[in-house]
Amino acid sequence: SQQGEEDPQALSIQEGENATMNCSYKTSINNLQWYRQNSGRGLVHLILIRSNEREKHSGRLRVTLDTSKKSSSLLITASRAADTASYFCATDVGTASKLTFGTGTRLQVML
Amino acid sequence: GAVVSQHPSRVICKSGTSVKIECRSLDFQATTMFWYRQFPKQSLMLMATSNEGSKATYEQGVEKDKFLINHASLTLSTLTVTSAHPEDSSFYICSATKSKYQETQYFGPGTRLLVL
Numbered sequence: 001s002q003q004g005e006e007d008p009q010a011l012s013i014q015e016g017e018n019a020t021m022n023c024s025y026k027t028s029i030n031n032l033q034w035y036r037q038n039s040g041r042g043l044v045h046l047i048l049i050r051s052n053e054r055e056k057h058s059g060r061l062r063v064t065l066d067t068s069k070k071s072s073s074l075l076i077t078a079s080r081a082a083d084t085a086s087y088f089c090a091t092d093v094g095t096a097s098k099l100t101f102g103t104g105t106r107l108q109v110m111l
Numbered sequence: 112g113a114v115v116s117q118h119p120s121r122v123i124c125k126s127g128t129s130v131k132i133e134c135r136s137l138d139f140q141a142t143t144m145f146w147y148r149q150f151p152k153q154s155l156m157l158m159a160t161s162n163e164g165s166k167a168t169y170e171q172g173v174e175k176d177k178f179l180i181n182h183a184s185l186t187l188s189t190l191t192v193t194s195a196h197p198e199d200s201s202f203y204i205c206s207a208t209k210s211k212y213q214e215t216q217y218f219g220p221g222t223r224l225l226v227l
Contacts, residue, residue, distance in 0.1 A: 031214055042204055043155070088136035088154060091126070097143060097208050099216060101155045 001074045004089055004102035012108045019076040021105040023089030024069075030094040032065055032072050035085045036106075044101075046087075112138045115207050117219035124195055125227055132190045132222045134205030140185035141207035145216060146178075149202040161188045195226040 004025040022030055023032070031050045035043040039096040049056045049065045050070065054097055056063045087093045090099040113139040124130050134144055139211050143162055147155040159166045159180050167180035188207075192199055206216035223227040 030136070034213060035218075040202075040221070040223070042220045043206070043216075044218070045215045048215060059138075092214055097211065097214060097216070098157060098160060100157070103154050106152070 004091060006087075006089060006106060007100040010106045010108070012110065013079055015081055015109055015111055016081060017041045017079055017109075019072045019107055019109070021057050021070070021078050021089075021107070023072045023074070023102050024090045025072075025089070025100075026070065027091070027093055029067070029070050029091045031092045032063075033090045033092065033099065034061075034063060034072075034074050035090060035101075037088065037089045040087070043088065058101070065083070075091065076107075079107075081109050081111050083107060113207075113217040114138050115141075115205065115217045115219040117203075117205055117222050119222060120162065120220065121225075123164045123225045123227065126196055127194055128222060129191055129193045130193075130195055132203055132205075132224075134188045134190070134207070134219050136186045136207045136217070139207075139209050140161050141188075141209065142185065142211050143208045144182060144188040145206045146188070148159075148161060149221075151202075162217065172174040177200070195224070197226045197227060200224055200226045203205060 033048045037043045047058045047074040060077045065072045086104045088104045089102040116135045118133045146158045158173045159169045160166045161182040162194045169175045182188040204221040
């Protein structure tokens, strides 16, 4: 399976703290994307980082990519209770826009 | 915008019946739509890729005669679960892209299927 692994599987933090999630994958990629899923809902695209990029920012989100280690991390700074959700990385290997999703990290931000 | 809807949001059916799930792109034309299946607390598994006007491409292990996909227009794709069984109970999610070169996908809200 080409499915990526994410760790931790679950993360519980206090509001205001930073949350870091990691993703590892197995094959060469065109880009890596992060998505968020609220319980029982569809996914929302957060950020895309291309294979030739090493770091990208979007608001409170910071994504890094290390293609030599085939890994990526998502950092959410100053977390809020509304950030509680599952976060998935997804890799695009360039085949008809198909994405392969990681196993996901369930983040809970407590008040 | 890029809004994708799914209907129904949840469905309960008896074993042996067929269920149709619709996926619509509301404010854009979707050249490609994807169908995923998700079990509780697990990741999304791609079932098939659907292109308007052509046959769907199914992932390995997905029975095309059981999961019928029709992409009749640039805004609508349907997934029909035929002769549903309890093991088909799952969360089915569709997504769409605006062009074949687009890298991000826009997801529908999902359909929860329960087969009794």
